[in-house]
Amino acid sequence: MKKTEAIQTVDPAVADRGPAKKNGVLAALSFRNISAIYIFVVLFAIFAIITPRTFLTPGTWLVLLDAQSITVLAAIAVLIPLVNGVFNLAIGAEVGFAVILVAVLQTKLNMPWGLAIAVAILIGAFIGLVSGLIITKGKIDSFIATLGMSSILLAGLAFLSENRQIIGLQDGFRLFATGGLPLVPDNPNFKLTNPVFIMLIVAFIVWYLLERTPVGRRMYAAGYNPDGARLSGVNVARLQIASLVAGGIIAALAGVLLASRINAGDPTVGPGLLLPALTAVFLGSTQFKGGRFNVWGTVISVYVLAVGIKGLQLLGAQNWVSDLFNGVALLAAVGLSRWERTAKRGSAIKRATPKFGRGK
């Protein structure tokens, strides 16, 4: 036992090593932390120079803000389950299903539009519950489970809509998404619409829950390490189900707003939201919180992606440019977050081949 003292003394240089606390402001403004905002500025500058006439008009911006607020809602509906380690690939179908449902309830069942919205949101919650039970009780991987759920919902959507636009919605319903707060008196086109407010409120609530409450903390823990979280007293399955229910509610809300904006039950509009939503969530995880999925990173990312696409379209690009842009951005975002995670681990373990010599 006599040798232990010598080993116990820790080299102070080693013990106290580690970067001195960086200047907080500089770190917060570093490219790594808020790259999306820098990309936003660059995109803005480029398009402002090339197409100043169209790109720099307030009309363009207000329309963008309004239209993308629904994408933000869809992205948040992907984000919450993903924080819990659950993929929700049914998001596009969930939104699309709500679009049709809220229209069918009004036209075929003559339901008042307020009630129709409530029912659509309730059914959205139920869809999330079913997905959650399939994943946690049925032990089916979330990727597969939500992909299957997506296909089922698309079938239901086609059945309800008979693959046609459903028109003849109630007048009051249309104002749900198109009403808002006028910015300039006497000009009804310049206004902040209801979806923008709803989006901000939802984003704030979700941010609060995820980052400020024990529930959110447990959700992150469950997503990172379900086994470890369980042993720390976290009810992982219940949180995963809850996250899918919350996602289902928000997706249905997005669907209702979408139907109201286009004033019809259009079976084609929902499914396309999956890719931009997923892309924004992954790109958002590289922002602000160093690799952690988070609300404001997601919100910013939706708009950065939208600005990029909008600019390209104003330059005369075809419609398919949005698919191309989202696809490339998704790969880049996931690659970026992967890189961030490995780079952070730094040289905790040095991997290298030892130098072997050869004897005589």
Next chain:
Amino acid sequence: MTNESTIGSPMGTPPLLSIEGMIKDFPGNRALDNVSLQVGSGEVVAVVGHNGSGKSTLVKILAGVYTSDGGTVELSSQDGFDTELHIIHQDLGLANELTGIENLGITHYHGASSFAPFDRKKERAKARELIGRFGEPFDVDIPISKLAPAQRSIIGIARALDGWQHPRNVLILDEPTEALHATEVRVLFDAVKKLAADGAGVIFISHRLDEVLDLADRVVVLRDGRKVADEPRSDLDHDRLVSYVTGIPVGEAEHGENARRAGEVVLDIKGLTGEILEGVDLQVRSGEVVGVAGVLGSGREALPAMIYGSIDADVESFTLDGRPYLKRSPRESIRRGTAFVPGDRAKFGSVRPMTARENVTLPELKSLTGAGGAISLKREREHAQTLMQEYDVKPPRAEQVFAQFSGGNQQKIVFAKWLRNRPSLLLLEEPTQGVDIGAKQAIYDAIDRAASTGAAVLVCSSEAKELVRLCDRVLVLRDGRIAAELAGDELTETQLVIEGYGLKSEDEL
């Protein structure tokens, strides 16, 4: 006690593998300190030592996982034969869903031949021949998950040997018997002995002293990163080996200087049954540290998780703090004042990408919430920072990501996480696994402190030394039952080993 003299290979020829002055530093801890080792042709060299003695670090350097901070490794290239290193890691690196033939990877495909059909007959014959060298052949056409653990080890060894151009290579076996039963160990040892007889050099890493004495021609003992002995098997007996490994002279037993007074019964279990455990009775009193010993497969590993409620088990009766508690879950256990430090820190003990602060507060956030159910980040930060100081975590930065701390400091954080709410029952599984010696002491102190302030502590450990140091009494599990209870003067490392293996006397070692 130190014996730095090296012994050449028995046949008077230069060694196949020669390691000189190997050094490896981890932050705050020298894992290997000037370790030298030679292996000759036909020789089985055992490297023994406790967890944390530097055995696995040595293997990882040879395997290329770590780079060394000093020292050389030389392989012989005598008579035109270049000696190769073949390493079989503890988990064997096999694919459980594939058959024996597929795992053996008999045909080496290159380029266009990758698309040629298999010659099944030929492959089967070759596979039989390969494993036939190690005793009775077995079915090579079924997925290896259906084979006995020893048969899987043989597949692993056969695969490492396939493609040897000559027998004079070096095979390194890293804790190969960990998952094996006694009879299966025999099968494996026969295979290894055959190999050595053909001229190979074998390094056998183990912390099981009886196996070492059974198999090895020469024994190298590591302790705290240093080589403390390098002697032929014939010069060693069990007592001497124990004294080398533990650092305690023969005949002198170490006892913990703990004279705590046991209070009320906190945990009282009757007839706990599940997995391999069968009808285990257990009582732990307040202020008492009770150890659980037993070899791998004795049921030791599952016991704390069953008490905690993360693994299901049947009980005849289970009372905690005098109240029955039959439907157990981690969440409910925490609520009732139980804490569980699991053995697998990365998988069960922590959330690695989260900060130290987020890890320590995870089990109990209620006391840190304020208005609106929100966590008061200011209070949480202060609380976490105090804990970092109290448990001497280095560096004491609560905002650092858990994964970035060294193993010992990670374990201090895990202890801080569980001890911060003063549990009445503390369940510990391998509390100092992968922990450097400085942190080890800090963790022992924390356990002593918890017990002296009234916690009931249950420690499951594979380290006899640790149990002797920490415990008031130790229950020895064997084949799922309590085989012995040791306390007072009977509680020695030697006695723990003897009871753990069910040996009648030391002659059988």
